[in-house]
Amino acid sequence: MAELNARGGGRRRRTRNEINMVPFIDVMLVLLIIFMVSAPLLPTGVVDLPTVGKARQAPEKVVEVVVEEGDRVRLRINRQDADTLSVAELPARVKGLQDEAAGGANAVPVIISARKDVRYEEVVHIMDVLQKAGVARVGLSVRTGG
Template sequence: MRQRRLMNQINVVPYIDVMLVLLVIFMVTAPMVQTGNINVPSAGPAEAPVTEAIVIQVDDKGAYSIIRRTGAQPESISKERLSTMLKDFVTENPEQPFLLAAHRDLNYQQVIDVLETARKQGVRKISLQTQSSTSGR
């Protein structure tokens, strides 16, 4: 009698046939699937109040000024007055955004002091104003 050798290869032809049949089935049935429509209730357009950021400026000598709206002239203030103004702004609108524009030659500790004063007065939204290096300053 003749001995049979074991085959150490997997015959993948039947698997390819099954995959091709499944592919044809999906290609035929996919265009027939209907998309469902969901009627979602709406609450109407909600408009958030537009609040313009108030700019706190600190110059290279450490003097404070504030700009309440775009195009307005800076108003020079003391550090104590800045603290009371921040508290008033936050009492009026807790979500009032602020920008801190400090001179680049200013000591970093003075910037931290302004941020700390704002935090103590309850300011939630404060950002540092940046300037690109191509602007020439």
């Protein structure tokens, strides 16, 4: 029996391939404690979301721009159809309607409305054209309810 051990033919100890989880758990617990202590110290971000304003009194005159097919829009003044014109003619016409108002340019709100199938880019383009022309109080129509 001594001969077997001397030649190395006896029992050999096999290595086992295992991951030692204790250091991993220690590191995770330290990180957990660090995050628990530092979380209350971080500044919280406040997001100011736009709200729907509730006016005490409805405006006397409202200009609504209804987006039509292609490069055409339809103007509605006080919920009555007025004109159909191109987007290029729109800023001058709306600016003129606002200047006619008794309260000045800020008294007449401009509302842009469109059907569901109109591309969003077209609505944003019209809003951009109006704002670049100096038209004040431009907003989007919001459908409430079903």
